[in-house]
Amino acid sequence: MNNVSMLASIGVAAGEEMAKDEKVILVGEDLATQGSCWGYFTGFADKFGKDRVLNMPLCEQGYSLFSCGAAMMGYKPVVEFMFADFAALGFEAVADVSAKFRYNSGGKNSLPIVWLCPEGAGARSGCQHSQCVESWFANVPGLKIAAPTTPGDVRAFLRAAIEDPDPVLFCFHKAIFGIKEDIPDTLDEVPSLKNAAKIVKPGSDLTVVAYHRALLKCLEAAEQVEKETGKTIEIIDPRVLIPFDKEALYKSVKKTGRLLVSHEAPERGGFGAQIIAYAMEECAGDMKSNPVSVCGKNIPIPWGTLEDYALPSAADIKAGMLKALE
Amino acid sequence: MSFSNEELLDMYSDMVNARVMGEQIIEYIKSGRIAGAIHPSIGQEAISAGVIQAFKKSPVKKNYGTCTHRSQRISIWRMGWKPFVGELLGRSTGVNSGVSGEYHTTDIDGCTIPATGALGGTWGILAGVAWALKQQGRKDEICFAPYGDGAVQEGATYEAMNIATLYKLPILFFVENNQIAMSTPTTQETVLENISDRAAAFNMRGVTVDGNDPIAVCEAIIEGMDLAAKCEPNIVEAKTFRWEGHFIGDPQTYRDLSFRDHLDDIDPIIKYENVLKEQGVIDDRMIVQVHDDERKKVQDIFEGTFNDAPATEEMVMDYNRLYSNDCGGEL
Numbered sequence: 001m002n003n004v005s006m007l008a009s010i011g012v013a014a015g016e017e018m019a020k021d022e023k024v025i026l027v028g029e030d031l032a033t034q035g036s037c038w039g040y041f042t043g044f045a046d047k048f049g050k051d052r053v054l055n056m057p058l059c060e061q062g063y064s065l066f067s068c069g070a071a072m073m074g075y076k077p078v079v080e081f082m083f084a085d086f087a088a089l090g091f092e093a094v095a096d097v098s099a100k101f102r103y104n105s106g107g108k109n110s111l112p113i114v115w116l117c118p119e120g121a122g123a124r125s126g127c128q129h130s131q132c133v134e135s136w137f138a139n140v141p142g143l144k145i146a147a148p149t150t151p152g153d154v155r156a157f158l159r160a161a162i163e164d165p166d167p168v169l170f171c172f173h174k175a176i177f178g179i180k181e182d183i184p185d186t187l188d189e190v191p192s193l194k195n196a197a198k199i200v201k202p203g204s205d206l207t208v209v210a211y212h213r214a215l216l217k218c219l220e221a222a223e224q225v226e227k228e229t230g231k232t233i234e235i236i237d238p239r240v241l242i243p244f245d246k247e248a249l250y251k252s253v254k255k256t257g258r259l260l261v262s263h264e265a266p267e268r269g270g271f272g273a274q275i276i277a278y279a280m281e282e283c284a285g286d287m288k289s290n291p292v293s294v295c296g297k298n299i300p301i302p303w304g305t306l307e308d309y310a311l312p313s314a315a316d317i318k319a320g321m322l323k324a325l326e
Numbered sequence: 327m328s329f330s331n332e333e334l335l336d337m338y339s340d341m342v343n344a345r346v347m348g349e350q351i352i353e354y355i356k357s358g359r360i361a362g363a364i365h366p367s368i369g370q371e372a373i374s375a376g377v378i379q380a381f382k383k384s385p386v387k388k389n390y391g392t393c394t395h396r397s398q399r400i401s402i403w404r405m406g407w408k409p410f411v412g413e414l415l416g417r418s419t420g421v422n423s424g425v426s427g428e429y430h431t432t433d434i435d436g437c438t439i440p441a442t443g444a445l446g447g448t449w450g451i452l453a454g455v456a457w458a459l460k461q462q463g464r465k466d467e468i469c470f471a472p473y474g475d476g477a478v479q480e481g482a483t484y485e486a487m488n489i490a491t492l493y494k495l496p497i498l499f500f501v502e503n504n505q506i507a508m509s510t511p512t513t514q515e516t517v518l519e520n521i522s523d524r525a526a527a528f529n530m531r532g533v534t535v536d537g538n539d540p541i542a543v544c545e546a547i548i549e550g551m552d553l554a555a556k557c558e559p560n561i562v563e564a565k566t567f568r569w570e571g572h573f574i575g576d577p578q579t580y581r582d583l584s585f586r587d588h589l590d591d592i593d594p595i596i597k598y599e600n601v602l603k604e605q606g607v608i609d610d611r612m613i614v615q616v617h618d619d620e621r622k623k624v625q626d627i628f629e630g631t632f633n634d635a636p637a638t639e640e641m642v643m644d645y646n647r648l649y650s651n652d653c654g655g656e657l
Binding site for chain 1: 422423425426430431432433434439440442443444447448449450451452453454455456457458459461462481482485486488489492644646647648649650651652653654655656
């Protein structure tokens with residue numbers, strides 16, 4: 001498939017899984033009427049029927065709990081929060097019901113639910129339509145969290161998330177819906193959520209771990225820093241946060257001795273802090289400088305273009321890289 | 327609706343069983359043998375007796391439901407004595423090896439859906455279960471969604487009723503109204519005289535019955551289950567009265583406790599005994615016998631289960647229990 005956008009890749013993956021397994025259902029708002037607010041499920045209601053594309057009223061708590069019930073009875077719901085921010089209303093279903101069900105059942109029954117979280121700023125929509133939510137949930141044992149960036153990875157890992165028997169929070173970034181690439185017509189092998197990190201760009205002087213829009217900004221900043229300093233930067237896209245590919249992180253940090261993490265979610269309590277903790281627990285003796293994090297600021301995201309003040313820019317990341325390279 | 331003598335006595339035994347179990351649990355808590363917040367159903371025994379009889383008597387042969395904070399007797403009916411009491415006491419013989427505890431018990435094979443900690447969300451889960459039953463064409467199975475007057479103030483219950491009626495789901499919403507939510511009386515929770523009036527907002531049938539009369543409860547539940555099986559969601563509310571505190575040891579400074587001086591006047595068991603005596607179904611000797619039998623039954627199972635081993639650290643920290651494959655986070 002040529003020139004597939006990241007937005008379209010969501011529909012590709014969901015469509016493939018729905019064709020493969022009739023237990024896969026879609027649950028959310030405006031799904032049957034307009035293929036979701038974002039349109040990636042356009043035509044699904046006609047193709048798979050309204051029994052499998054459940055158009056819900058505005059009731060995130062109600063339909064996320066409903067989805068847990070359906071999953072208990074053998075269905076595989078792919079549940080969309082129109083904006084990841086709205087997962088706040090589904091928090092109980094995600095964190096208290098889906099994440100704990102298998103454990104409480106003594107390992108007998110898993111809840112195979114995918115919680116779709118279109119997240120991040122860029123649409124200039126203010127403080128409650130722009131947040132990145134992965135860290136809200138990272139503290140809940142029982143959940144897996146995927147956060148792929150590119151169309152090919154979103155397609156592959158969404159399929160992996162749907163096929164996984166456990167609940168997976170699937171975060172993708174709205175501001176980069178439009179990035180495009182060629183992806184395989186068929187996916188020969190659905191990847192594992194384990195050991196999922198990918199070295200996007202090899203290097204030897206600094207390890208950068210970033211995902212979503214921050215990853216693209218890191219690539220941009222690295223190009224400039226490499227030109228100016230002559231150093232080379234290794235950039236890792238973890239693609240999946242839980243389980244985190246620690247081996248890939250250790251291998252790179254032991255080689256470079258320097259680490260920068262970047263994501264758009266606020267820095268405090270963010271997943272980047274966990275990545276730094278992983279690295280320092282294993283590689284402290286290899287470090288040549290202190291780890292640096294360049295993440296969202298610890299403030300609400302303001303309305304309109306003012307949001308740029310709250311987010312890590314390529315310039316911020318460049319400054320962070322220079323600091324880490326000192 | 328007619329009841330055989332056997333059915334009437336069955337309900338009586340269930341009521342007595344719930345009472346003595348509540349008394350026994352209080353004793354165990356006071357003597358330090360039970361840890362954890364357990365909420366006995368003392369004063370509300372007609373509910374569990376009527377509900378269980380309805381489950382037995384209804385042509386709807388299977389129902390999925392949850393435990394509530396005060397439904398120990400119903401849970402035992404669903405899961406069996408040992409699996410439930412083991413879970414209540416945190417023993418490895420519990421249905422979830424004592425890890426889930428009383429109201430998060432998770433046993434799909436036993437039709438037991440875990441309740442949420444904040445409570446109201448449970449109705450949403452059961453709406454999803456009901457959708458699956460309908461989707462799978464399981465016409466003689468429904469969901470029985472119980473909750474108290476406290477939990478049904480949560481918005482999640484409204485969303486669940488809305489979804490249930492939109493999708494015409496086989497579900498019966500049951501409100502056990504004991505007129506107090508922890509410390510807050512129902513009059514401070516809602517302006518409605520009957521919580522079942524909320525059914526009108528969703529074009530559902532709603533009825534309120536005397537929750538201290540097991541026959542009335544049983545009849546209302548059977549009717550509600552019939553409707554649910556026809557994919558007509560509906561509400562049955564049963565009004566009862568909580569005798570004890572919210573938890574054992576609750577000083578209850580929030581309410582006038584003078585009713586406790588006249589408990590015989592409001593006791594649903596005594597009231598039912600009188601009905602059965604008038605019908606010649608029971609006499610004083612049988613009453614003593616039932617109490618002795620049920621107390622022995624409860625003591626035997628609790629004493630036996632106290633001796634069961636609790637879950638080991640290995641069981642609690644079992645990675646395979648949390649994730650179904652090695653693609654999970656570490657413990």
